Amino acid sequence: MITLTDVTKHYEGATTPAVENLSLTIEEGTITVLVGPSGCGKTTTLKMINRLIEPTSGDITVGGNSVLDRPPHELRREIGYVIQHIGLFPHKTIRKNIATVPHLLGWDAARISERVDELIELVDLDEEMLDRYPHELSGGQR
Numbered sequence: 001m002i003t004l005t006d007v008t009k010h011y012e013g014a015t016t017p018a019v020e021n022l023s024l025t026i027e028e029g030t031i032t033v034l035v036g037p038s039g040c041g042k043t044t045t046l047k048m049i050n051r052l053i054e055p056t057s058g059d060i061t062v063g064g065n066s067v068l069d070r071p072p073h074e075l076r077r078e079i080g081y082v083i084q085h086i087g088l089f090p091h092k093t094i095r096k097n098i099a100t101v102p103h104l105l106g107w108d109a110a111r112i113s114e115r116v117d118e119l120i121e122l123v124d125l126d127e128e129m130l131d132r133y134p135h136e137l138s139g140g141q142r
Contacts, residue, residue, distance in 0.1 A: 042101060
């Protein structure tokens with residue numbers, strides 16, 4: 001579970017906070033979408049959760065532990081999020097793109113394959129897309 005409690009981020013020189021007093025609970029195993037107009041703090045919130053930036057105030061916990069008590073690289077290995085702009089490797093198939101992080105984590109081939117299948121099912125992507133390259137898919141499919 002990820003919990004944000006009264007989280008605020010105020011960038012130096014800004015007249016208003018990028019995020020102000022945000023409280024949010026994201027249950028484990030769920031898919032959560034942050035939706036809002038440009039500049040409302042969606043990206044800032046995600047960056048605070050994985051410690052790319054630090055909150056000005058408030059508390060963020062993952063699995064009941066403060067993100068500030070964990071090395072950022074360990075925290076980032078446990079959290080996945082999809083960014084607005086496409087970040088696929090153009091020289092890799094969709095299957096290999098999906099398998100990139102598990103491969104970097106040293107998972108064996110069977111575990112990687114199982115995870116790829118699980119994620120494909122989760123987003124309901126047609127199996128035939130897996131051996132295509134990013135440029136062969138529509139923006140929505142990417």
